[in-house]
Amino acid sequence: MSIRQHGAMRSADDTVGGHQPPAVSPARRKWRPYILSIPATIILIGILYPFVQGVGYTFLNYRATEPNPHFIAVGNYVAVFTDPLFWSSVRITGTFAIVATVVETILGVIIALLLNRSSMIGKIFEKVLILPLMIAPVIAAVIWKLMFNPQFGILNHIFRLGSTYDFLSADRALWSIILVDLWIYTPFVAILVLAGVRSLPREPFEASAVDGANWFYMFRRLMLPMMWPYILVAVIFRFMDCLKVFDIVYVLTQGGPGHATSTLQVNAYINSIINFNYSGGATYMFILWIIVYLTAQQLVKLLGRAQARAAGSEA
Amino acid sequence: MAQKELMPGQKRFTVPAVIADLAILGWFVFSLFPIVWMVMLALKTPSEQTTTYFKFAPTLDNFVTVLTERGTLLTSVNFPAAILSSTINCLGAVVISLLVGIPAAYAAGRWRFRGSDSLMFNLLSFRFAPELMVIVPLFVIYNTIGLFDTSLGMVWVLQLVTMPLVVWILRSYFEDLPEDLEQAALLDGYTRRRAFTMVALPLVRPGIAASALLAFIFAWNNYMFPLILTNSGSVTVAITKFLGGGGQAYYNLTAAAGVVGALPPLILALTIQRYLVQGLSFGAVKG
Secondary structure, three states: OOOOOHHHOOEOOOOOOOOOOOOOOHHHHHHHHHHHHHHHHHHHHHHHHHHHHHHHHOOEOOEOOEOOOOEOOOHHHHHHHOOHHHHHHHHHHHHHHHHHHHHHHHHHHHHHHHHOOOOHHHHHHHHHHOHHHHOOHHHHHHHHHHHHOOOOOHHHHHOOOOOOOOOOOOOOHHHHHHHHHHHHHHHHHHHHHHHHHHOOOOHHHHHHHHOOOOHHHHHHHHHHHHHHHHHHHHHHHHHHHHHOOOHHHHHHOOOOOOOOOOOHHHHHHHHHHHOOOHHHHHHHHHHHHHHHHHHHHHHHHHHHHHHHHHHHHHO | OOOOOOOOOOOOOOHHHHHHHHHHHHHHHHHHHHHHHHHHHHHOOHHHOOOOOOOOOOOOHHHHHHHOHHHHHHHOOOHHHHHHHHHHHHHHHHHHHHHHHHHHHHHHHHOEOOOHHHHHHHHHHHHHOOHHHHHHHHHHHHHHHOOOOOHHHHHHHHHHHHHHHHHHHHHHHHHHOOHHHHHHHHHOOOOHHHHHHHHHHHHOHHHHHHHHHHHHHHHHHOOHHHHHHOOOOOHHHHHHHHOOOOOOOOHHHHHHHHHHHHHHHHHHHHHOHHHHHHHHOOOOOOO
């Protein structure tokens, strides 16, 4: 399993084994990794500093009209938690993240399995698979926005929907955004899972084929458990990214119509950058950060267990 | 052809195989159609930009327009300037990430030291943190100290994108490098520094190239940082401006700019396809 295990790393002291290189004092050797990490740490601090300051904002009433903010304790949190707009954006973000991640994972696994059949078509298409993933999400959103246009959009034309059918109307916009998201990111799941499928050992499959096992049995009992860690890595990356979705939503709908597609980060952007309510936006983001952090922790735990199990079934 | 090992779904020339091929074909039609449509729209004349037919006389006029002053005069979007500043900012960000990230990745890959895990974890958490949490305070700070709308400011904030990528990918390369090679160099009387630059560094060159190109792609594709922290913007910001906020929209110019903006990442991605999986998953999955 290639997911990094820290246990195998050496300590700073035993790195040179039995042979001592000349003319380097042990003290210098001990400090070497720290010295090498200093520049990266400085940049890290440079970025952590605004982060901490952002957390500080959540306890102030800082906005452009209030250049000298004062401490208002949990006032922002009370305001956010009693704001129906916040709860609606939690619901929208949750729906988006869960639906997009589930659909992308299922489609991605199917595409990976299909491409793994190593037919002619598969070989050619593998190269094409990543194109949507590498185009900037903003450009992808712009293309789709043009295609969604009710008057001269190609989709209304092809599917003969007429110019009154609006993909970005209040009740359809979220699903259209999910469609764009899965257009961009399904290949992400597919190439991760494909790499996983290719790294699986052949022997168990040959053995169970000799035993006369059918396709579905092999898939469920052999392939899926061994692939599970790869699928989980893809799920973790997708779900975390979906929770903080911004680019495609902002380009396609700017959170609208009304607030139909205001995800948490879009709402925070409108709050803090458009309406100059820095504290309000920061509070949204800090809450989102806590959600992302806790979710990541749980998913990574799950990943650890899945890896242990997969290692067991490979042995 | 020799009998191949059986994997699920690997039987050929059967009805399921044909269905599978059709399914994959279906996905690729869905996947490629928007890109083809963008290219077609970019090749249409202004009078054809709202048409939906597929047959037309292609023209490269739109590309000329967005890449020259003509586009700036017509739409007040200075796309050439956006390309220039995107290029400078992204190259700057990648170079700094490499200079700073390679030593850190080497330290974290070679030695286990107090704080190495938390340094690595913090870098990874950048990947998952909501960007606005950092950008809102930065927006205030930049406006105060005059870094707003400067290359220096952009290069600094783009480290959020490029640094974790470079350090995480390169760490796994340095970990996989057998230490015996450097040991041999040390025994031959090389200093640690020379063992690093003459032995270790050349061996991880593919990793450096892959992480640098990937970092460039992600910096180039980034939207939120230039949107908030600059006026002049970036390629991604400029493209959305062609759509016209309330004013006239230039669909064919938008498409042409989209094609131009999408080309560098696509070309780079195809050259490092072998390393993409690792890069996209931060080395959690090896390609």
